[in-house]
Amino acid sequence: MEVSVGTGSERAVPAVNAQDICKRFEANVALDHVDFEVYPGEIHAVVGENGAGKSTLIRILGGVRRPDRGSIFVAGRPCNFASPHDAIAAGIVTIPQELRLVPALSIAENISLGDPPLRRFGPVALVDRGRMREAARAVLSQLDFHPDPDRRVASLSFAERQIVAIAKGLARECRVFILDEPTAALEHREVERLFAVLARMQARGTAVIYISHELAEVVAIADRCTVLRDGRVVAVKRRGAFSVSDLVAAMTGGMMDNSAHAAVESGGVLLAAKADGVNNVELHAGNIIGLAGLLGSGADGILRRLFGLATPLTVEVRGKKYRFRNPASAIAAGIGMVPGERSLGLVMKLSVRDNILLANLDVLSRIGWFDRRAGDRMVGELIELLDIRPRNPKLKAHALSGGNQQKVILAKWLARNIAVLLLQEPTQGIDVAAKAQIHALIREFAGRGSAALLNSTDLAELVRLCDAVCAVRRGRIVAALGRDAGLDEAKLRSAIAG
Amino acid sequence: MIRRPKLAGQMPLVSLVVLCAVTALLTDRFLSPLNLTNILVQSSIMAVIAMGMTFVIVGGGFDLSVGSTAALSGCIASMVMLQAGIAAGSLAGIAAGALVGLGNGLVIAFLHVNPFITTLGSMVLVRGVVFLITGGAPVSGETGLPGTFIEFGSARLLGIHYLVWVPAVLLAVLSFVMHATPYGRRVYATGGGREAAYLSGVPVRRVIASTYVWCGALAGVGGVMLAARLQSGQPTAGEFYELTAIAAVVLGGAALTGGEGTLYKSVIGVFIMIVLGNALNLLNVDSYWQRVAIGVVIIAAAAAERLRSASE
Numbered sequence: 001m002e003v004s005v006g007t008g009s010e011r012a013v014p015a016v017n018a019q020d021i022c023k024r025f026e027a028n029v030a031l032d033h034v035d036f037e038v039y040p041g042e043i044h045a046v047v048g049e050n051g052a053g054k055s056t057l058i059r060i061l062g063g064v065r066r067p068d069r070g071s072i073f074v075a076g077r078p079c080n081f082a083s084p085h086d087a088i089a090a091g092i093v094t095i096p097q098e099l100r101l102v103p104a105l106s107i108a109e110n111i112s113l114g115d116p117p118l119r120r121f122g123p124v125a126l127v128d129r130g131r132m133r134e135a136a137r138a139v140l141s142q143l144d145f146h147p148d149p150d151r152r153v154a155s156l157s158f159a160e161r162q163i164v165a166i167a168k169g170l171a172r173e174c175r176v177f178i179l180d181e182p183t184a185a186l187e188h189r190e191v192e193r194l195f196a197v198l199a200r201m202q203a204r205g206t207a208v209i210y211i212s213h214e215l216a217e218v219v220a221i222a223d224r225c226t227v228l229r230d231g232r233v234v235a236v237k238r239r240g241a242f243s244v245s246d247l248v249a250a251m252t253g254g255m256m257d258n259s260a261h262a263a264v265e266s267g268g269v270l271l272a273a274k275a276d277g278v279n280n281v282e283l284h285a286g287n288i289i290g291l292a293g294l295l296g297s298g299a300d301g302i303l304r305r306l307f308g309l310a311t312p313l314t315v316e317v318r319g320k321k322y323r324f325r326n327p328a329s330a331i332a333a334g335i336g337m338v339p340g341e342r343s344l345g346l347v348m349k350l351s352v353r354d355n356i357l358l359a360n361l362d363v364l365s366r367i368g369w370f371d372r373r374a375g376d377r378m379v380g381e382l383i384e385l386l387d388i389r390p391r392n393p394k395l396k397a398h399a400l401s402g403g404n405q406q407k408v409i410l411a412k413w414l415a416r417n418i419a420v421l422l423l424q425e426p427t428q429g430i431d432v433a434a435k436a437q438i439h440a441l442i443r444e445f446a447g448r449g450s451a452a453l454l455n456s457t458d459l460a461e462l463v464r465l466c467d468a469v470c471a472v473r474r475g476r477i478v479a480a481l482g483r484d485a486g487l488d489e490a491k492l493r494s495a496i497a498g
Numbered sequence: 499m500i501r502r503p504k505l506a507g508q509m510p511l512v513s514l515v516v517l518c519a520v521t522a523l524l525t526d527r528f529l530s531p532l533n534l535t536n537i538l539v540q541s542s543i544m545a546v547i548a549m550g551m552t553f554v555i556v557g558g559g560f561d562l563s564v565g566s567t568a569a570l571s572g573c574i575a576s577m578v579m580l581q582a583g584i585a586a587g588s589l590a591g592i593a594a595g596a597l598v599g600l601g602n603g604l605v606i607a608f609l610h611v612n613p614f615i616t617t618l619g620s621m622v623l624v625r626g627v628v629f630l631i632t633g634g635a636p637v638s639g640e641t642g643l644p645g646t647f648i649e650f651g652s653a654r655l656l657g658i659h660y661l662v663w664v665p666a667v668l669l670a671v672l673s674f675v676m677h678a679t680p681y682g683r684r685v686y687a688t689g690g691g692r693e694a695a696y697l698s699g700v701p702v703r704r705v706i707a708s709t710y711v712w713c714g715a716l717a718g719v720g721g722v723m724l725a726a727r728l729q730s731g732q733p734t735a736g737e738f739y740e741l742t743a744i745a746a747v748v749l750g751g752a753a754l755t756g757g758e759g760t761l762y763k764s765v766i767g768v769f770i771m772i773v774l775g776n777a778l779n780l781l782n783v784d785s786y787w788q789r790v791a792i793g794v795v796i797i798a799a800a801a802a803e804r805l806r807s808a809s810e
Contacts, residue, residue: 309697331699344697349690349757358687359698361680369678412698 013076015040015207016061016092016176021070023056030056031067032231038176038207038224043198045210045218048228049251049431054211057228058178061209062094063087075175091175095182097429099165103154108136110153111168139167143197159190159295166197177201178209183217184429187295187457188493195221213431215244227251248432270419270451271335273306273315279477281470283420283451288442290466291455291477292496298475299455300340303422306330306453307337318419331359336413338406340424345409346397352408353379353393359412382411386441403434410441421445423454427461439465459489471495509802510750510766517770521777528780538662541772543568543720543727544742545665545765548750549672550599550716551743552764554613556676557709558689558756562617563602564717565739566624569732571595571721573628576637576731584647591725592718598624599714603707621740628733637731651726661723665765668719673761685709690757745796746771751803770795 014037023031031053038044048054059065061072063081072079074090081087087094101110109116109132117131136149145163153161162182169177183191198208198221212218218225225242227235227250235242235250271283283289293299304310308324315322317333324330327337336359339345346355356379357364364370364378379393386407388400397405406426413421426442427435442452442465455472456462462469469492471479479495481487521528547564554561571591579587602620606613642648650660676682687695688705696702720739725731750767752759774795778788 307697326701327697328699328701337697339697343691344693347687347691347694347698347757349753350687354683354686355698358683358695358700361683365680369674370680370683372678 014038014073015042015075017073017076018057018061018067019071019073021057021060021067021072023060023065023067029231031060034070034228034231034233036226036233038209040175040205040207041202042223043202043208043210043221045212045222045225046228047212047215047218047225047247047251049433052228052251053231054228055180056231058094058180058209058211061087061092061176062178063092088172091173092178093169093172093174093176094178095162095165095169095180097181097184099161101153101161101165101168104152106150106152107140107147107156107164108133108149110164111136111139111149111171113168115172135171136167139171140164142170142200143167144193157295159186162186163190163193166194170197170201174206176207176209178211180211181213181429182210183212183214188459189294191217213429213435215247215432218247219244251431252433269316269319271306271315271317271453273313279470281453281477283453285449285451286446287451287468288446288466289451289453290462290469291453291472292459292462292469292492293455293472294496295457297472297496299472300424301475302472302477303337303424303453303455307335307422331416331418332362334417334419336416336418336421338409338413338421338423338426340428342402342405342409345412346405348398349396351394351396352383352388352400355397355408356382356393356411356415360415363416378415379411382415386411386414387437401434403430403438406430406434406438407441410438410445414441414445419450421450421452423452425456425458426454427456427458435461459492463487463489463492507751510763510770513749513799514766514770514773517773517777521773521780524777525780528777533776533780535659537769537772537776539659539727540776541765541768542659542661542665543723544739544746544772545768546668546723547717547720547739548743548746548764548768549665549668549761550713550720551740551747552750552752552759552761553672553676553685553709553712553716555744555747555752555754556689556756556759557685557706558692559606559706559709560613560617560744560754561599561602561710561713562614562740562744563598563620563624564713564720564743565736566621566628567595567598567714567717568721568724568736568739569734570598570624570628571718572725572728572735573632573637573731573733575722576639576643576725577631579643579647580637580639584644587647588722591722592715595718595721596711596715599710599712599717600707602714603710606710607703607706632731632733634733636728636733638729643725643729647726648729651723651729661727664719664723668716669761669765676761681705681708686757688756742768742771748803749796749799 017037019035021031021034034053034057036057046054046057056065060067063084063086072081074092079090102113112132112135117128117135118125119128133149140146143163143166145160147160153164156164182194186194201208210218210222219242223239225237225247226233227247229251268285269282270285272280274280281289291299291302301310305313306315308326308330312323312325315324317335322329322333324333347358357375361370364375383391383393388404388407388411397408400408423442427438430438446452468480468482469487470477471481471492473496481491481495527533547568551561551564571594574594575587575591578590598620602617605611605616653660655663676685684695684700684705687698687700688702692702721736724735728735746767747759747764748754748767749770750759750763752764771792774792775788778791783791
């Protein structure tokens with residue numbers, strides 16, 4: 001695993017170097033003698049399935065967890081981080097997947113949080129708001145983002161928040177920048193913008209550690225890629241020496257099924273609605289229909305309206321007309337929803353079992369109480385069927401990996417025999433293997449005579465999964481691309497961009 | 499997968515047993531039948547109120563008005579009883595409690611007012627109403643409350659006080675409601691993740707409002723029991739009951755963020771509070787110091803719970 005990436009002698013010293021890191025959580029080995037280093041000006045990607053140890057590794061580098069053994073050197077000096085604060089002081093800045101922003105504060109306040117510019121009046125120091133705004137503007141403009149710095153973070157979209165979170169990291173002196181799934185909620189244009197920023201940071205000599213499930217991105221930007229499997233480094237490869245399929249093979253330890261779309265006979269109409277107020281959308285039994293749009297296009301708003309979460313629409317489900325004012329009535333009519341954020345799909349404090357039962361209490365109940373045994377049987381079968389790991393229905397939902405959480409959300413609805421499943425970003429931030437399983441489940445669900453309507457910013461996913469995709473701009477369906485009309489990513493991209 | 503010893507989930511029970519054992523070693527009077535009976539009777543009213551509080555806290559809420567509500571119920575029960583008999587009086591008292599709870603619940607669930615502020619307001623408001631309707635004087639009529647009612651406050655069935663039977667029966671019935679009915683599961687889901695519960699088809703606003711109705715009605719039951727024990731409706735009764743009830747629920751391991759908590763553990767929390775007070779009394783600890791000690795125990799228990807859940 002000896003790799004030298006240097007062009008000059010100053011590169012001989014890694015920005016951060018972790019040697020022989022081991023970490024166990026009770027009986028689980030999370031990291032098993034892992035060596036990892038990143039050089040100044042290098043983008044080093046870390047890939048692996050959920051549970052492979054990526055998160056643990058970056059938490060150790062970020063000072064959140066302490067390794068059981070092994071040592072960390074920053075710019076050649078041994079470091080022993082007792083807290084995230086120590087890591088930041090050493091110049092290691094992490095942008096976590098769940099952004100640590102304070103929604104009630106402004107963009108500028110968030111960016112300078114913890115270290116605001118001060119104006120001193122003798123012993124009294126006040127926050128210099130003018131300089132704070134200026135600093136925020138300067139760092140945000142590096143990211144090609146020009147909001148009013150006084151806007152509250154709560155009013156920003158997720159992608160915009162992420163840019164603010166990155167700006168917050170950039171505003172500090174940082175030697176090593178760790179990005180955990182930075183593009184999971186971004187759409188194409190913003191991903192490009194992020195890559196441009198990373199290229200600039202790289203040119204300034206910052207080391208970047210890049211964690212992503214999007215292997216195509218890794219191939220596009222990483223100088224080097226470390227593949228983890230079961231807590232061990234199974235491959236370290238330099239740019240040009242790896243492709244997406246190499247990475248998948250290394251991650252999974254073998255080949256995996258990547259089945260293409262199989263045509264499904266479509267049956268009767270399950271759902272019909274003027275989904276955007278103008279254009280009719282019909283879902284037939286067996287259909288998987290996609291909604292594609294740029295961020296803010298309103299594609300997810302269409303799903304929300306169909307589920308009774310926003311201004312109600314007249315919806316025809318299995319031939320009956322409804323206007324859903326809340327999810328409960330939509331569910332009763334046979335519609336299920338997999339929300340874009342998994343924390344909205346599951347009550348994280350409840351067990352896997354209770355979450356699955358929650359959407360099915362009415363089905364399982366007789367005269368006031370529910371049939372516990374039938375419930376347990378159902379949960380057991382679904383856990384087997386969907387391959388939810390670990391196989392423990394009593395485990396709290398927050399203890400599961402993202403992919404398994406998404407399976408539990410699907411299980412909730414599969415148990416109900418619903419007609420139509422609405423899905424927002426069904427595989428966002430999920431590893432390749434789980435992604436393939438979830439695609440297969442959606443196909444199987446449609447194959448059983450139901451229908452699915454999903455939105456996704458991952459156009460490749462829509463092309464692979466859907467019978468037809470509607471392009472959405474400003475809340476309106478502007479084009480529908482069917483598989484027979486040669487659905488592909490390029491056509492879709494131009495349709496949504498207009 | 500996280501494995502932890504079975505005992506960890508039973509911290510409240512373990513604490514109670516340890517507390518009792520230590521007290522029994524320090525003083526012989528603790529285990530005397532008279533003292534144990536005393537503890538049971540003292541715990542009974544608070545146990546009923548704490549069960550109601552558990553509904554609210556599991557549902558993600560908070561209720562400061564239970565003490566005032568208990569006083570209102572006790573006074574209304576006494577007033578109605580003097581005119582229309584024991585059954586009508588008791589029902590009127592409980593209904594008054596449920597009504598206060600309904601008011602709290604509607605404001606909190608449908609107007610989205612913070613539960614702390616809402617119930618702080620109703621705590622003061624309801625106490626004011628109690629003074630208004632009673633003129634500030636205890637309600638016992640010229641000849642006193644009906645004899646059977648007063649007997650209920652001290653008589654026993656199968657050697658156990660009626661006052662103790664009430665929480666025992668309620669605990670069994672309400673535990674069934676919380677764990678075996680769809681309604682109960684929806685309360686846990688709503689408290690554990692309101693948005694996610696809503697997206698799963700739970701009518702979260704109605705569920706939240708209903709938890710306050712339970713809490714108010716059970717505070718009403720507690721108030722009626724208290725009137726029987728005090729042989730009158732006391733307008734000043736039940737002060738600080740809300741704090742003891744909340745402390746007991748937290749000692750019982752419920753999370754103030756909602757979604758966690760069990761009725762029987764809340765009852766154990768009540769026992770911990772009462773036994774602690776009893777032990778300090780038996781050991782002749784100065785009553786000012788008793789307050790300090792109880793305060794320390796509450797904070798320590800909450801901190802221990804935090805540490806335990808952080809280590810998971």
